[in-house]
Amino acid sequence: MSYKQIKWLILIIPTLVTGVWEYVRHQFLLPVISMQFGNYLTPVLVFAVTITLLYRLFAIYENMQEELKKEREEKAVFKERERIARELHDGIAQTLFLCSVKLNRLREKYPDADLVSVDQHLRQIHDDVRQAIFNVKTASSLPSQVWQKQLETWFHLFETDTGIAVRKKIDLEESRLSPKEKIELFACIREAFTNIRKHSGARQVDCRLSSCPGGWKLVIEDDGKGFCGDPFASPTSFGLKIMQERARQIGAVLSFTREQEKTKLIIQKEGGEIGIPLPYPDRR
Template identity: 40%
Template structure:
């Protein structure tokens, strides 16, 4: 703000100071050599040249500062909205799910009903986990969310608390692709959900491979493991909220999500095709 005020004062002072200096030099030193008419013609010309050389640059700086201030206000408003939404989720859905989980713990029924209650409780806990993650993401502006690089992707792996016996290999040339903020969030969620599913469902898995493949037609991110695999289609399985959420998210981004079993490994991948410009 201090720079903004200084530039405004400079814009006001420079033309006045230019005229004063010119008139002083003209009357003190140039009057014997320069006619009055010529001096009157030169006065606006000199002010115009000074304006062109100096004031246009000051105006450009001023416009940049105003644009940054406007962008900052928009980010602040968006962040406030995200915080309000996070608070509503926490005060509403998250607390309600926690209360349901507590009440399920207090219910005593027969064996068959207990199995059903355990299944319901598991579902409630999974939904509660996704809500809590959504709340955590909403507390930060989108610009603060970054996709792990080659040196920091291990932080995400450690965050998922995988078994120490599981070996993880990754090839991650993230700098070779351009991602929007929304795409960064989508790719980050894809990595989290892929590793979470391996941790929870991939029995006997001891090797995970993560690859980000760049190509002329776009890029492809692949997560594979050597677990026992799955029965049916997990994307259609009742209660698979994480995968269903991921499928919806990738569909919104225009990505192709694929989950298959091949060569003794489970493969979860997402494909982003480069859009061809229409001529």
């Protein structure tokens, strides 16, 4: 049933019910029901029949409105991601390429200069920017219905690129996540895995997404060396703070725990137990 048909039915049904009732009342029920009692009965009967018939139409109408709102939100997010990816490519990536060209010229002009560390840092920044462009474009190119497949593809690419084994278990229906939750969760997973690759020295990562009373729970566990002190107090913890803010925007809580030589990052929305950061001396 189309949006236009629903609107017309909502307008027509009350009038049609009133007309049918009045015709039946005057043609067949006058010997049984007095005119005065019939006048009292008319609004009650029309209200009851109208509510019965229109209740489902209103429900369908509200569902269509909600789906339309979600579709608009998704399109807005995808357009913004495409814009960011384009700006990253046309701005920062091109600037980094120009810097690498100038660095090569410096190396030719001053062959004895120690530019190895500068070159390594520049390459690392360039790789990070290219990965960011890839992440943004990947997230905006696939519809939300294949979010889980997109996630599994990213896990496979991570394993191939880093050699770190990834075990994943997703026991949550995609329909329970809003478009914004899918985007923010995917971004948090990417950031967490990037930190693991850069800092932990882990050989294996477990990623579990499951439902819990009133919400969901994401757990990312690695067998790396852990944190040293408060991870959020480090001057290099910008990525962690971004993850914390992303979690807050979708009504979730981010926390860390360290148990049995493994570090857990937990992002949880609503019910269930939430991990509490503990002062383990061997944290990363």
